[in-house]
Amino acid sequence: MSQTEEEKLIGEVTAKSYEFGFTTDIDSDTIPPGLNEGVIRTISAKKNEPEWLLKWRLEAFRLWSEMEEPEWAHVNYPKLDLQSISYYSAPKQKKEIASLDEVDPELLKTMEKLGISIEEQKRLSGVAVDFVMDSVSVATSFKEKLGELGVIFCSLGEAIQEHPELVRKYMGTVVPQRDNYYAALNSAVFTDGSFCYIPKGVRCPMELSTYFRINQAGTGQFERTLLIADEGSYVSYLEGCTAPQRDENQLHAAVVEIVSMDEAEVKYSTVQNWYPGDANGLGGVFNFVTKRGLCHRAAKISWTQVETGSAVTWKYPSCILKGDDSIGEFFSVAVTNNMQQADTGTKMIHIGKRTRSTIISKGISSGHSQNSYRGLVQIHPGAENARNFSVCDSLLMTDTCGAHTFPYIEVKNPTAQIEHEATTSKIGEDQIFYCQQRGIEEEEAIGLIVKGYAKDVLNKLPMEFAVEAQKLLTISLEGSVG
Amino acid sequence: MLKIKNLHAKVGDNEILKGLNLEVGPGEVHAIMGPNGSGKSTLASVLAGRESYEVTEGEVELDGVNLLDLDATERAREGVFLAFQYPIEIPGVSNLNFMKAAINGKRTHLGLEPIKPKDFLTKVKECSSLVELDGRLRDRSVNEGFSGGEKKRNEIFQMAMLDPKLAILDETDSGLDIDALRVVSKGVNKMRSKDRSFIVITHYQRLLEHIVPDFVHVLSEGKIVKSGGKELALELEEKGYDWLK
Numbered sequence: 001m002s003q004t005e006e007e008k009l010i011g012e013v014t015a016k017s018y019e020f021g022f023t024t025d026i027d028s029d030t031i032p033p034g035l036n037e038g039v040i041r042t043i044s045a046k047k048n049e050p051e052w053l054l055k056w057r058l059e060a061f062r063l064w065s066e067m068e069e070p071e072w073a074h075v076n077y078p079k080l081d082l083q084s085i086s087y088y089s090a091p092k093q094k095k096e097i098a099s100l101d102e103v104d105p106e107l108l109k110t111m112e113k114l115g116i117s118i119e120e121q122k123r124l125s126g127v128a129v130d131f132v133m134d135s136v137s138v139a140t141s142f143k144e145k146l147g148e149l150g151v152i153f154c155s156l157g158e159a160i161q162e163h164p165e166l167v168r169k170y171m172g173t174v175v176p177q178r179d180n181y182y183a184a185l186n187s188a189v190f191t192d193g194s195f196c197y198i199p200k201g202v203r204c205p206m207e208l209s210t211y212f213r214i215n216q217a218g219t220g221q222f223e224r225t226l227l228i229a230d231e232g233s234y235v236s237y238l239e240g241c242t243a244p245q246r247d248e249n250q251l252h253a254a255v256v257e258i259v260s261m262d263e264a265e266v267k268y269s270t271v272q273n274w275y276p277g278d279a280n281g282l283g284g285v286f287n288f289v290t291k292r293g294l295c296h297r298a299a300k301i302s303w304t305q306v307e308t309g310s311a312v313t314w315k316y317p318s319c320i321l322k323g324d325d326s327i328g329e330f331f332s333v334a335v336t337n338n339m340q341q342a343d344t345g346t347k348m349i350h351i352g353k354r355t356r357s358t359i360i361s362k363g364i365s366s367g368h369s370q371n372s373y374r375g376l377v378q379i380h381p382g383a384e385n386a387r388n389f390s391v392c393d394s395l396l397m398t399d400t401c402g403a404h405t406f407p408y409i410e411v412k413n414p415t416a417q418i419e420h421e422a423t424t425s426k427i428g429e430d431q432i433f434y435c436q437q438r439g440i441e442e443e444e445a446i447g448l449i450v451k452g453y454a455k456d457v458l459n460k461l462p463m464e465f466a467v468e469a470q471k472l473l474t475i476s477l478e479g480s481v482g
Numbered sequence: 483m484l485k486i487k488n489l490h491a492k493v494g495d496n497e498i499l500k501g502l503n504l505e506v507g508p509g510e511v512h513a514i515m516g517p518n519g520s521g522k523s524t525l526a527s528v529l530a531g532r533e534s535y536e537v538t539e540g541e542v543e544l545d546g547v548n549l550l551d552l553d554a555t556e557r558a559r560e561g562v563f564l565a566f567q568y569p570i571e572i573p574g575v576s577n578l579n580f581m582k583a584a585i586n587g588k589r590t591h592l593g594l595e596p597i598k599p600k601d602f603l604t605k606v607k608e609c610s611s612l613v614e615l616d617g618r619l620r621d622r623s624v625n626e627g628f629s630g631g632e633k634k635r636n637e638i639f640q641m642a643m644l645d646p647k648l649a650i651l652d653e654t655d656s657g658l659d660i661d662a663l664r665v666v667s668k669g670v671n672k673m674r675s676k677d678r679s680f681i682v683i684t685h686y687q688r689l690l691e692h693i694v695p696d697f698v699h700v701l702s703e704g705k706i707v708k709s710g711g712k713e714l715a716l717e718l719e720e721k722g723y724d725w726l727k
Binding site: 441 | 534554566569584
């Protein structure tokens with residue numbers, strides 16, 4: 001392809017504006033910007049929280065105040081002014097919702113635009129949706145059916161009111177308040193999120209899914225998800241995000257904690273499409289997320305993620321393989337375009353005997369973006385016969401983007417087996433021409449090639465997500481080859 | 483059918499085709515032979531519309547349509563098919579999905595509905611039996627892990643699926659053993675019809691024993707220097723190319 005053609009195509013991508021960039025006009029209850037103890041007390045009071053939780057938040061705030069923002073990631077962005085953010089924003093909709101008629105029509109419209117109207121979701125048997133707009137859950141469905149099995153699936157705020165003993169027992173056990181700068185901040189100011197508990201031996205009959213959406217201009221998002229799979233249970237959890245277009249940067253510092261008890265299995269899938277900023281890197285979401293799971297004996301946690309959005313991503317869904325014979329998996333496709341930066345990967349901490357982990361990471365970089373894989377495989381002295389297999393591949397679409405791999409391997413037990421494979425390739429002009437020669441247009445050819453490249457990961461997604469994820473991949477890379 | 487007039491083409495600063503003329507009538511099979519570096523594969527790429535080749539002069543018309551105005555995709559949809567000398571691997575994309583995308587691309591271009599799954603499968607069965615391509619290969623990723631012979635069979639399978647007006651075979655015999663050569667040639671011969679023309683590019687007479695051409699042309703230094711009937715191929719086999727210079 002000639003140079004000018006390349007430039008033209010790159011130009012077309014940059015001209016492609018964010019498809020989900022719209023704003024819902026809903027009357028919100030927002031507290032003034034700024035962060036101090038008083039704000040935390042206000043949040044806790046507004047949410048009518050028990051005393052222990054307020055103390056927990058204040059402890060987190062104290063720890064956070066003494067911490068420094070981390071700078072080791074391969075990303076570059078202007079320092080955030082955390083005092084300019086409002087830490088609480090809830091749609092003014094206090095009463096219980098009995099039917100869709102009572103839901104704010106504006107909200108319904110938003111959901112329709114996202115293609116996830118509750119009506120549609122209700123018809124789609126098997127998907128319960130806990131729709132989070134800004135920080136407060138506004139609609140929860142399929143609750144009854146899950147209730148019969150003893151499955152608890154609700155907003156974290158509700159869980160704090162209804163099941164305080166579970167929340168108190170597990171919250172902070174996998175990601176403690178002091179874990180890192182953003183986790184500490186989240187612990188201090190989180191406003192809501194999702195809670196899920198699967199009782200012993202229960203196989204959750206449907207995919208549980210939560211859609212997040214940042215809605216209030218200048219409002220930080222501090223979701224917190226707590227997922228507990230009790231002994232021998234199984235759950236597949238889906239999390240998807242789209243965010244409206246904004247000029248100023250929005251901070252998203254979420255925490256996800258998973259506890260997988262003896263012989264339990266959790267599949268956690270994410271499609272992340274926060275607003276990535278415009279072609280010049282203006283705006284976009286800063287996605288600084290802490291996700292971690294703890295596996296007890298013979299338990300399993302699989303993280304699957306398709307990351308296409310955000311201006312800056314800093315995210316390492318990890319597994320602590322504490323119990324013997326436990327399994328951790330990480331399957332990731334991360335796409336960066338224009339000026340996006342992603343530093344993402346996983347940590348597999350092998351503590352128990354015969355613990356196994358698999359990492360498959362597929363990076364796709366285009367435009368002037370920077371895409372880094374950062375992974376840690378750590379084998380502790382007691383982890384006899386632990387095994388890890390890692391593949392991290394990078395696909396470059398242009399000559400101006402960057403792909404980086406930072407694999408860390410620490411082995412303190414000689415019986416461990418570690419395999420690591422890495423490749424970097426540029427999308428082939430030959431491949432595109434071959435497709436074109438068969439009558440396939442260039443755009444579609446790129447879509448086909450990229451989907452093929454990412455297939456090993458896309459195949460791990462539940463059906464409901466696979467289609468959406470493929471669509472996102474294609475949208476994110478339209479016209480981007482050089 | 484196909485009319486090539488005074489075609490000049492270059493890659494970078496290197497002119498490779500230097501005034502090539504060729505007419506291929508409907509249903510005809512033209513073989514193009516010639517020494518290494520004479521421009522045979524360049525001709526194939528230029529006809530298919532590969533962007534790294536720049537046409538500096540000349541005309542190429544297929545059924546009255548000026549191919550040089552069209553990009554590679556549009557030419558394919560107008561009925562130009564190139565069987566690659568080195569078929570490309572596309573990991574993770576199944577052969578059948580690839581063919582479906584190709585067929586539906588062409589159908590959209592013609593203002594038709596996407597092909598019905600049942601019709602598609604019927605077509606797949608017909609075309610794969612043509613080159614004895616078994617189901618295992620059909621379902622695998624495009625050319626990934628295929629042997630040389632399997633790749634060439636897959637090219638002819640794709641040709642049959644796409645039903646082109648003009649099929650260009652670029653050294654389809656290279657890397658084939660005798661059995662595979664026979665299978666591939668049989669497939670091509672079955673596809674010969676009064677509405678379809680072939681340009682067969684080869685080094686060797688061997689292929690032309692199986693796919694018998696109506697005309698043979700010798701390409702040398704970017705021009706056709708001699709044309710004749712199928713007996714010309716035998717003569718070349720005997721004397722080499724040097725006597726033509």
